[in-house]
Structures are given as C-alpha cells and as structure tokens.
Amino acid sequence: xxxxxxxxxxSMEVFERALKVQPAGIPGHLGPVQxxxxxxxxxxxxxxxxxxxxxxxxxxxxxxxxxxxxxxNVLGYNNELVDNAARAQYEKGNCMPLxxxxxxxxxxxxxxxxxxADWAFFMKNxxxxxxxxxxxxxxxxxxxxxxxxxGGYHGVAPWTQAVxxxxxxxxxxxxxxxxxxxxxxxxERLVNExxxxxxxxISTPYDHRVFTDNVLPAKGYWQKIRxxxxxxxxxxIIDDVRCGFRLDLAGSAEYFGFQPDLACYCKAxxxxxxxxxxxxxxxxxxxAAKVFYTGSYWSSAAPMAAAVACISELRRIDGARLMIxxxxxxxxxxxxxxxxxxxxLKISGVPSMFYMRLTNDDSLMMQQEFCAECARRGxxxxxxxxxxxxxxxxxxxxxxxxxIASEAFRITARNNPDKVNN
Amino acid sequence: MPDSSVKARCNLFAVLRGIEYxxxxxxxxxxxxxxxxxxxxxxxxxxxxxxxxIRDGKALMKSGKHKSSMILYFTSPEHFNKMIDGxxxxxxxxxxxxxxxxxxxxxxxADKLNYYLRPEGDLLSDPDYFRMNTEIxxxxxxxxxxxxxxxxRMGRLSSAAMPDGILQVQIEDGIGIFINVEKGRLTCNKxxxxxxxxxxxxxxxxxxxxxxxxxxxxxTGLGNGEMSMRGFIPMLDNMNPILDLVPVYLS
Numbered sequence: 001x002x003x004x005x006x007x008x009x010x011s012m013e014v015f016e017r018a019l020k021v022q023p024a025g026i027p028g029h030l031g032p033v034q035x036x037x038x039x040x041x042x043x044x045x046x047x048x049x050x051x052x053x054x055x056x057x058x059x060x061x062x063x064x065x066x067x068x069x070x071x072x073n074v075l076g077y078n079n080e081l082v083d084n085a086a087r088a089q090y091e092k093g094n095c096m097p098l099x100x101x102x103x104x105x106x107x108x109x110x111x112x113x114x115x116x117a118d119w120a121f122f123m124k125n126x127x128x129x130x131x132x133x134x135x136x137x138x139x140x141x142x143x144x145x146x147x148x149x150x151g152g153y154h155g156v157a158p159w160t161q162a163v164x165x166x167x168x169x170x171x172x173x174x175x176x177x178x179x180x181x182x183x184x185x186x187x188e189r190l191v192n193e194x195x196x197x198x199x200x201x202i203s204t205p206y207d208h209r210v211f212t213d214n215v216l217p218a219k220g221y222w223q224k225i226r227x228x229x230x231x232x233x234x235x236x237i238i239d240d241v242r243c244g245f246r247l248d249l250a251g252s253a254e255y256f257g258f259q260p261d262l263a264c265y266c267k268a269x270x271x272x273x274x275x276x277x278x279x280x281x282x283x284x285x286x287x288a289a290k291v292f293y294t295g296s297y298w299s300s301a302a303p304m305a306a307a308v309a310c311i312s313e314l315r316r317i318d319g320a321r322l323m324i325x326x327x328x329x330x331x332x333x334x335x336x337x338x339x340x341x342x343x344x345l346k347i348s349g350v351p352s353m354f355y356m357r358l359t360n361d362d363s364l365m366m367q368q369e370f371c372a373e374c375a376r377r378g379x380x381x382x383x384x385x386x387x388x389x390x391x392x393x394x395x396x397x398x399x400x401x402x403x404i405a406s407e408a409f410r411i412t413a414r415n416n417p418d419k420v421n422n
Numbered sequence: 423m424p425d426s427s428v429k430a431r432c433n434l435f436a437v438l439r440g441i442e443y444x445x446x447x448x449x450x451x452x453x454x455x456x457x458x459x460x461x462x463x464x465x466x467x468x469x470x471x472x473x474x475x476i477r478d479g480k481a482l483m484k485s486g487k488h489k490s491s492m493i494l495y496f497t498s499p500e501h502f503n504k505m506i507d508g509x510x511x512x513x514x515x516x517x518x519x520x521x522x523x524x525x526x527x528x529x530x531x532a533d534k535l536n537y538y539l540r541p542e543g544d545l546l547s548d549p550d551y552f553r554m555n556t557e558i559x560x561x562x563x564x565x566x567x568x569x570x571x572x573x574x575r576m577g578r579l580s581s582a583a584m585p586d587g588i589l590q591v592q593i594e595d596g597i598g599i600f601i602n603v604e605k606g607r608l609t610c611n612k613x614x615x616x617x618x619x620x621x622x623x624x625x626x627x628x629x630x631x632x633x634x635x636x637x638x639x640x641x642t643g644l645g646n647g648e649m650s651m652r653g654f655i656p657m658l659d660n661m662n663p664i665l666d667l668v669p670v671y672l673s
Contacts, residue, residue, distance in 0.1 A: 015645060024641035033644045038652050040645060164580045164663040211656050363587070363619045363653040384655060 005376045010058035011045040029070060036384040042372035050077035052392040055380070063380040064397050068388035071242055071267030074323075075313055076392025082271045085309035089302040100301030106308050110279055113311055115250040116259050117279035121288055123298050126241035127155025129264035129276040130202065132293050134159070136262060136280070137200035137235035140287040144175045145194055147187060147201045147234075151209040154202060154239050181207040181215060184224040191232050201229055202237040205252035206349065210384045211364070213357060214349030222258035229261075235284070241266040241276070245311070246352040246388070249320050255350075268314075273306035314391075320352065323389040326398065327351030330389070333402040340406065341413040342420035355386040358412070360419040366412055373408035424671050428573045430469040430499035432671045433506040436566035438464075438474060439483040440535045443558050445476070451534055452479050454527045460520055462528075463490035464512075469499035492517025492524070556631040557597050561612065563634055563668050564591060564599045568610035570671060571664045582606040583660040587619030593630045594623055603657065620653035636669070 015032075019025040026045060028034065037043035044057030053076060056062050068074070075082060089102060107120040123129055134146060146159075154160040158172035177194065179186040181203075191198060203225075207215040229236040238260040240252045245268040248255035253263065261284055266276035274297070280288060314320070331347040331354050338345035343366075344359040358366045364383055371383040379401050381387060413420045444451040461475035465487070473488035474481060494512035496502040504510035514521060538551075538558050545551045571581035584603045592598040598614035624630035629648035632638035640662070643649035651658055 019642050019645060024639075025645045031641070031645070033641055036655060039650055040647055162579075162583070164576060164583070164660070166663070166666075211654070364655070365653050368652055 006061040008044050008059055015045045036382055038368040042375045052076040053390055053397050063378050064401055065380045066387040067380055067382060068390050069272060071388050072272045073390050074245060074268035075271045075310060076390055079271050081313050082306045082309045086273055086302045086306040089305035094302040095297060095300045099299040102301050102304045102308060106304045109308055109311055113249055114279050115254045116263060116281055118282040119285045120277050120279045123276050124274050124295060125276055126266035127157050129266055129278045130154040130239055131157050132278050133237045133262045133264055134200060135291045136284055136287045139290055140235060140284055141199040141233060143197050143199035145177055145198045146175060147177045147179060147190055147198055149181045149203045150178045152204055182218045182221055184221055187225060188228050191228055198234050200235040200237050201225060202239060204239050205243050205256055208242060208349055208386050213346060214355040214386060217256055222256050226258050236260045238263045240264055244268055245314055245320060246323055247320055247350050249314055270303050270307035271310040273303035275303035275307050319391050322391050323352035326393050327354050327389045330398050334405055337402055337406040338409050341409040343409055343413055349386055352389045353386045366416055369415060370408050370412045373411050374404055377404045379404045425574055426499040426503060427469050428570060429671050430466055430502045431569040431573055432566040433503055434464055434470055434472045435483060435569055436562045437506060439565055440558050440562055441531050442481045442483060443561055444531060444534055445479060445481045447554055451531060454530055460491035461489060463493040465493055466496040466499055466502045469502060492520045553627055556627050559634045560630060565610045566668050566672055567664050568601060568608040570667050571608040574667060577664045577667055580660045580663045581608050585654055585656050587657060588615045589657045589661060590615055590618035590621045592623045593627055594625055596627055620657040622651050622658055624649055
C-alpha cells in the first residue's frame with residue numbers, strides 16, 4: 001500500500017497566472033488538454049528540475065518519467081557527457097555568423113551511424129525535418145502529391161494536419177493522399193490512379209499513432225512499398241523523429257529491413273538540445289542543396305556538440321538494445337501486475353516505445369484512471385500516447401514502477417468491478 | 423458562409439425543438455397549449471421536413487413526414503430561415519381551421535423561445551431564467567451540432583472522423599445530452615446514457631453558460647477544472663470543429 005498521494009498546489013498557482021497571459025495556459029503538446037491529463041488535478045503542470053529518469057514538479061514531488069519529454073530524453077536528463085560537450089561549445093561560441101566545425105563533425109557521425117545517410121542537413125524540430133524532406137521530394141521529382149498514412153503524425157505544419165483543424169485551409173492539404181497503415185496494395189492503387197503525380201510516400205517506421213494499439217509493419221510491407229516507389233520514381237521518406245535511435249542506431253528502417261531515400265530525426269538526437277536532421281541518399285543531395293531552407297538558430301553549434309556526444313554515447317553503450325531490453329522487462333511486469341488484479345493490459349509497439357491499454361473497456365476510461373493513480377504516486381504515464389524508455393532507467397526504477405502500478409491497478413479494478421475479469 | 427439548407431435544419435431541428443423544453447419547464451407555456459392536440463408538418467422545398475406535435479401538454483419534434491393537422495410549406499430553405507427570423511410567413515397548405523393556433527399560441531411560444539435564447543437587460547441575474555437560458559441554449563447548440571455534423575460539408579469531414587459510440591455531454595447535477603455516433607452519422611438525444619464512450623462535463627451551470635456564450639474557452643475550462651473530459655477523446659477532438667461551426671449557423 002502506497003500512502004503518499006501527491007498534490008499540485010504550486011503548479012496550479014502558476015497555471016492560474018498562465019491562463020491570463022498564455023493561450024490555453026500551457027500551449028502545445030505539454031498542456032494538460034493535449035497531454036490528456038485526466039483528471040487535470042492528478043497531474044503536475046510544471047517541472048522544476050530533472051535528472052536521469054526523474055523530474056520534480058514545483059511542489060517537490062518526484063516522478064519516474066516514462067514520457068521522456070515526449071522522446072528527447074534518451075540517455076537520462078542532464079546527462080553529464082552531453083551537457084559538458086554542450087557547455088564547452090557554449091563557452092567557445094554558439095550562435096555565430098558562421099557554422100562551427102562541429103556541424104561537419106556531426107554530419108560525418110550521422111553518415112557513419114545511419115545506414116542510408118550519405119549526407120545530413122540540420123534544423124531545429126521534427127516538423128522542420130519532415131517539411132524539408134517533402135520539399136526535397138518535390139524538387140527531385142517535379143511532382144505535387146504526397147502519400148501519407150491515415151493517422152500518421154508528421155508535425156504541426158498545415159500540410160501535416162487535418163483540414164478540419166483550426167488554421168488549416170483546404171489548399172494546405174489538397175495534395176495529400178491517404179492510405180491505411182500496412183496496406184501496400186492501396187498505395188499501389190493510388191500510384192496507378194495518379195500516374196506521374198506522386199512525389200513521395202512519407203510514413204513513420206511503424207504505426208505509433210495515439211489512442212490506439214500500435215502496429216508493426218506486416219511481413220514484406222516495407223519491401224513492397226520500396227519496390228513500388230522504385231518502379232514509379234517516388235521518394236520514400238521515413239519520419240524517424242519519434243522512433244529514431246530507440247529501435248536501431250542505424251535507423252529504424254534498418255530495424256525493419258528496408259532502405260528509405262530520406263530519413264528525418266529529432267527527439268533522441270541530442271538528449272534534449274534543440275536540433276533535428278534530415279539524412280539522405282547521395283542521389284538526393286543536389287535536390288537538398290537547391291531547397292532554400294534555413295533559420296536563425298539552425299547552425300547553432302552547442303546543440304550540435306550535444307548531438308555528437310549523445311550519438312557517440314548511444315553507440316558506445318548500444319543504447320537502442322539497452323532501451324528495448326528495459327522496455328521488455330517493464331512491459332512484462334506491468335502485464336503481470338494488471339493480471340493479478342483481473343485486468344488485461346495490452347502492450348503494443350516496440351518495447352523501448354511501448355503503448356499500453358487496458359482492454360477491459362473500449363473507452364480508455366479505465367486506462368485514464370490507472371494513469372491518474374500512477375501520477376498521484378509518482379509514476380508519469382499518459383493514457384493516450386506511446387511511452388519512452390531512456391538508458392538511465394535502473395532496475396530499481398522498474399521495481400518501484402511496478403510496485404506503484406500494482407497499487408494503481410488495484411484501485412482501478414476496485415472502482416470498476418463490473419469490468420474486471422473473473 | 424453557412425449553407426442555407428443546413429441552417430434550415432438547425433432552425434427546424436434545434437431552434438424550434440426548443441418548444442419541447444418550453445412545455446416541459448415553463449408553466450406559462452404549458453398553459454398556452456392546454457387541451458391542444460395537433461401536429462404541424464413543416465415541408466421545405468429543397469430542404470428538410472419535420473413534424474412538431476403538441477399534445478397532453480408536451481411537444482415532440484420529429485424528422486420527416488408524419489401525420490399532421492396542418493402543413494406549412496416553404497418555397498426554399500431561405501424562406502424558412504426568414505420565417506424563423508420573423509421576416510416571412512409560411513404558406514399553409516392544409517389545416518386552415520388550425521390557423522388560429524398558428525397566429526395565437528404558436529406565435530407566443532416562438533416569442534418565448536426568443537425570450538429564453540436572447541437574454542435582455544438583467545434577466546440573467548434571475549437564477550431560474552439563468553438556468554433555463556443555459557439549458558435551452560445547450561440543447562439548441564448540440565442538436566444543431568448533430569445537423570451540422572451530418573449535413574455541412576466541413577462538418578461531415580469531422581463527423582466522419584468521429585469513432586463510433588456514445589458521446590455524453592453533461593452539466594453536473596443538471597441536464598445531459600448524448601450524441602450517438604455511428605459510421606459518421608450523429609444522432610442527438612436528451613438525457614444521460616449508461617454506457618458512454620466519451621464524456622464532456624461542465625462542473626456547474628455557470629461553467630456551461632460561459633462556455634456556450636463564448637466567455638470561457640474550453641482549454642481554460644479543462645485546465646482549471648470547470649470542465650472535464652474522459653473516455654475516448656478522439657470523439658471529442660473531432661466534435662470540437664463541429665461545435666465551432668454552431669455559432670456560424672445559429673447567430
């Protein structure tokens with residue numbers, strides 16, 4: 001029995017101030033609405049500090065964190081190797097009138113690490129990367145249309161969003177074509193329907209959309225997509241922003257046994273420092289050079305130094321394998337803990353990025369109850385999104401997580417007696 | 423630019439449906455229809471058809487053609503919408519002997535609808551009026567939402583993305599409205615469903631009133647606890663763009 005239940009008085013005080021001066025209080029995906037903090041009162045709203053697998057909220061509560069800042073925390077918060085590298089570069093110079101030498105160091109490192117990378121280009125966010133990859137495809141093919149997977153997430157630029165979303169116009173999305181995940185035949189039909197008009201097929205390596213069980217590629221799926229792209233001059237873009245470096249350091253495409261033309265990276269690239277990248281095959285290097293795409297901070301040197309340190313360390317410790325193993329241990333423990341209370345916990349996706357859902361109801365209400373009870377006791381899960389493992393997660397962290405999760409499953413089962421397995 | 427046919431549907435199946443609420447909640451209105459037993463068929467060329475029956479002190483609005491005491495014809499959705507705005511008259515086709523009801527009690531009911539939907543002066547300071555204004559506004563807004571989701575071009579894109587199930591909207595300790603979503607088709611109902619898949623709730627009447635009148639945005643309401651949501655949130659996510667269209671049709 002875990003007696004301590006957290007409260008968030010200071011978080012709420014700051015949030016009340018924020019509501020007066022910031023749209024939505026906390027804009028974007030970290031806000032309580034987008035984060036699906038259900039109920040809001042169960043969750044902290046602001047972080048005070050973070051280290052390794054933990055963060056502390058404004059009220060001093062410590063959490064074992066399985067969101068990892070939605071992916072960037074890959075080695076552990078405030079990793080000394082990465083921070084020291086960034087700090088050293090800050091002392092030399094960060095945002096300067098010319099790029100630092102470290103830009104070339106990082107490009108070389110990515111080309112040496114990611115299987116398909118013959119070159120690398122840097123920007124700031126995942127959405128910058130997917131947008132650039134799309135522009136390269138348009139440049140290389142002279143075509144307008146892009147095929148995307150229904151429910152796939154490629155950032156927040158208007159072309160990536162549904163036409164019904166605020167601020168998006170019909171013109172923004174008029175060149176998007178959609179297929180269902182794992183349906184290579186549907187892609188082939190679209191290619192035949194729009195001959196010579198499709199510039200690119202863009203997709204995440206597997207289906208890790210929110211609110212639903214994640215789905216791995218069917219056997220032969222990616223190989224068939226690759227063949228269709230080759231036969232029709234279509235650029236194959238992998239959005240590896242979320243999965244990147246958590247499945248295989250050589251790229252998530254390598255994990256699934258295929259080779260894209262372009263791959264987009266961000267989150268785990270620099271352990272929290274702001275940088276993203278598109279890497280690509282030599283055949284698209286000229287097209288990439290032609291696209292004018294830049295920003296005030298895109299050549300800043302310190303995040304590049306952080307990325308060099310982060311990728312080097314991930315390589316040294318075989319970080320992807322490590323995170324998958326930790327994820328497997330945690331997932332197995334969670335499934336058992338749920339079963340002990342008569343609950344079915346379904347885990348899907350790759351273990352380093354597991355998605356979990358109680359299948360005892362189809363509304364996610366029990367899942368939301370479970371996550372809220374965990375948050376009240378210091379485990380940071382969210383109910384709608386895949387989770388993230390980081391390399392600093394210890395066996396003791398996993399043990400504590402399972403102890404608290406067991407209590408949360410017990411409470412959830414007690415509150416929903418009609419839905420518990422006999 | 424609202425589609426006049428969709429606006430006619432909102433006026434017929436959401437605004438005029440408010441008469442159901444009036445007869446259930448306003449003693450004066452109930453007295454107006456004492457002993458009344460009739461059904462008015464609204465036939466709108468190139469637009470919706472609906473039937474409002476009043477009997478035993480209660481009203482019921484139904485979609486489609488049904489047995490009626492009088493038929494009111496409208497030459498177009500615009501014609502019907504002008505009548506709702508008080509700028510046109512219907513064309514009675516049958517039931518001339520019931521015209522007295524139309525020009526008498528029915529007009530008074532319409533005036534009462536306007537009274538509750540468009541507060542003037544300090545009416546809102548009266549708690550009973552405040553409650554009725556909020557409840558009838560909520561019913562009107564969500565019944566209109568279903569029409570917009572089923573018939574507006576952009577609304578249909580959102581409703582098509584709504585997962586199947588029951589979406590419950592409720593004011594805690596107050597009224598409930600649930601929307602049955604089935605293959606992108608929305609059906610609005612009054613009451614509390616026992617197996618909702620998603621729930622959007624308002625902590626109290628005041629929170630609902632401010633949200634429905636644009637004085638409290640949903641992000642703030644959800645953040646500060648005046649509103650809450652739970653369940654299968656994609657239902658709510660895809661309902662919200664339709665909700666944003668409601669003022670376009672009901673203003």
